[in-house]
Amino acid sequence: MPNFEELGISSEVLKGIGELGFQTPTPVQEEIIPLFLETENDIVGLAQTGTGKTAAFGLPLIDQCDTDDDSTQALILSPTRELCVQIAKDLENYGKYVKNLRVTAVYGGASIENQIRDLKKGTHIIVGTPGRTLDLIKRKRAKVGGITTLILDEADEMLHMGFRDELDAILENTPKDKRTLLFSATMPKDVARIADTYMFDPLRVTIGKQNSGAENVKHLYYQVHAKDRYLALKRIADVNPDIYGLVFCRTRAETKDTADKLIKDGYNADALHGDLSQSQRDHVMKRFREGTLQMLVATDVAARGIDVQNISHVINYNLPDDIEDYIHRSGRTGRADKHGISISIVNFRERSRIPHLEKILGKKIEKKKVPNGPEICSKQLFNMIDKMEHVTVDETQIEPFMETVMKKLDWLDKEEVIKRFVSLEFNRFLEYYKDAPDLNKEDRRDSGRKDRDRGRDGDRGRGRDGNRERGKREQNRSQDRKGGYIKLFINVGRIDGVNPPRLIGMINDKTRDRDISIGSIDIAEKHTIFQVSEQFADKVIKALSDTQFKGRHVRVDYSGEVPGKKKKKGKKKK
Ligand code: ADP
Numbered sequence: 001m002p003n004f005e006e007l008g009i010s011s012e013v014l015k016g017i018g019e020l021g022f023q024t025p026t027p028v029q030e031e032i033i034p035l036f037l038e039t040e041n042d043i044v045g046l047a048q049t050g051t052g053k054t055a056a057f058g059l060p061l062i063d064q065c066d067t068d069d070d071s072t073q074a075l076i077l078s079p080t081r082e083l084c085v086q087i088a089k090d091l092e093n094y095g096k097y098v099k100n101l102r103v104t105a106v107y108g109g110a111s112i113e114n115q116i117r118d119l120k121k122g123t124h125i126i127v128g129t130p131g132r133t134l135d136l137i138k139r140k141r142a143k144v145g146g147i148t149t150l151i152l153d154e155a156d157e158m159l160h161m162g163f164r165d166e167l168d169a170i171l172e173n174t175p176k177d178k179r180t181l182l183f184s185a186t187m188p189k190d191v192a193r194i195a196d197t198y199m200f201d202p203l204r205v206t207i208g209k210q211n212s213g214a215e216n217v218k219h220l221y222y223q224v225h226a227k228d229r230y231l232a233l234k235r236i237a238d239v240n241p242d243i244y245g246l247v248f249c250r251t252r253a254e255t256k257d258t259a260d261k262l263i264k265d266g267y268n269a270d271a272l273h274g275d276l277s278q279s280q281r282d283h284v285m286k287r288f289r290e291g292t293l294q295m296l297v298a299t300d301v302a303a304r305g306i307d308v309q310n311i312s313h314v315i316n317y318n319l320p321d322d323i324e325d326y327i328h329r330s331g332r333t334g335r336a337d338k339h340g341i342s343i344s345i346v347n348f349r350e351r352s353r354i355p356h357l358e359k360i361l362g363k364k365i366e367k368k369k370v371p372n373g374p375e376i377c378s379k380q381l382f383n384m385i386d387k388m389e390h391v392t393v394d395e396t397q398i399e400p401f402m403e404t405v406m407k408k409l410d411w412l413d414k415e416e417v418i419k420r421f422v423s424l425e426f427n428r429f430l431e432y433y434k435d436a437p438d439l440n441k442e443d444r445r446d447s448g449r450k451d452r453d454r455g456r457d458g459d460r461g462r463g464r465d466g467n468r469e470r471g472k473r474e475q476n477r478s479q480d481r482k483g484g485y486i487k488l489f490i491n492v493g494r495i496d497g498v499n500p501p502r503l504i505g506m507i508n509d510k511t512r513d514r515d516i517s518i519g520s521i522d523i524a525e526k527h528t529i530f531q532v533s534e535q536f537a538d539k540v541i542k543a544l545s546d547t548q549f550k551g552r553h554v555r556v557d558y559s560g561e562v563p564g565k566k567k568k569k570g571k572k573k574k
């Protein structure tokens, strides 16, 4: 197996990737890098996510860049803001020791003025989403007229997201003699059309079965009644105390709803979907990336391309309609040689799609039983015991207390002490899973009330079970998360011009408090329902009520049930 040097990578770039810990090229890098450097052909690369495509095109691209020349030499198009930021950051890391290399990311949902300012300073490589890039090309700010290389990353996804017209327009605006590389996990018709129309006799590289990402992923499914999906999800989380997972839902509403329930039930979870403002999305992603957040519930689009290391589980809250989506989803785990598990929660109807999916995957999807109460309890218990055995004891800190503690516990023998400490941590699980129903039964009549009303036990916090460190870092935020979010109603909606940034702006403006965390925002025609953390609800209501929004008198109130408060749906608060 050749190393990066033998593939022709310069010593400056070698130094950069050395710091990232890249030692041996992945298969896609081994194939693409020599083709990139030694030929001038267009290239179509078919490889799944997690195979290392960014470095496959990024390393040779940087090496071919003439940094003495200030002009823009390459354009990389990628479907989402998150991906653009990630690619730009990756390239900067690869090129850390390449003198004067400049990379600029441009994407929607952020100030175009700042991006224009960045572009003005001169940049060698632009990484952009199709929409914003086209906008900047039209404004003559992104100068792509002289590029020598165009890279279409995750082309299938860009088309899937409806960027067809933008792509066509951008491709028309770039020089005919440039070189084009197209990367895609799958090759649907519209991607083939792009290749046929805009690429000249491309070399095709398919990295199929060797794909380490997919190889390392184990696939399994649980079969339950549709109504038990959420209960099954909780059991998955409970039976994997150290889960670091991505939960996929089909719609934004389902994403919000599932994340809300998890938060309310004390799990360390949050949602990522298109209704969030850009800064909310950034915030959620940052927490997930740092590992502060254990479970991220997301839509396919919002999560596409996110490269987060070490994701232990991908959970399909239901099977995606599109099998390609399943492949993309499960590619989020098992990255860079780590092992991962892809779990699908499947109802009795969806079950019939499993064999087809297995055929496409070329892999067995194993049917597993939803874990039952005793299984979960023993898993949690041993996890706890294990942590206890490995905990660091700070002798000097606890020393002063030990004497009194020992004296106080003097009357208990060792077994008794252990029993009590274990119960202290563990009673909650025992209590919750006592008489918990078997979700595997096909004729399950009772809807698992027991499971459902575990309720708001904020203290049960996943941060605590899963990872004490994470838990600690999470502390500040979970302060305002205690009890979770509350839904508020406001009597202005889409026809009044409400959108998430405006609403957030208004809340910040009127409350003069930037710490208020705002959850999901549902904008209807004439009203909006939004979430704020419980402790700020009154403040927000007070600050916004009796103000004006675009000339309309504003009313804000609790929407629906409020714990400890009377239901005052839509009525003006006195
Ligand atoms: P893709 O674009 O194919 O989904 P990425 O380029 O995002 O994949 O790479 C997936 C992960 O693997 C990244 O975290 C990246 O840093 C890591 N990676 C890529 N190439 C190597 C390598 N040669 N050695 C070690 N890690 C690598």
Ligand code: MG
Pocket: 053, 054, 153, 305
């Ligand atoms: Mg990629």
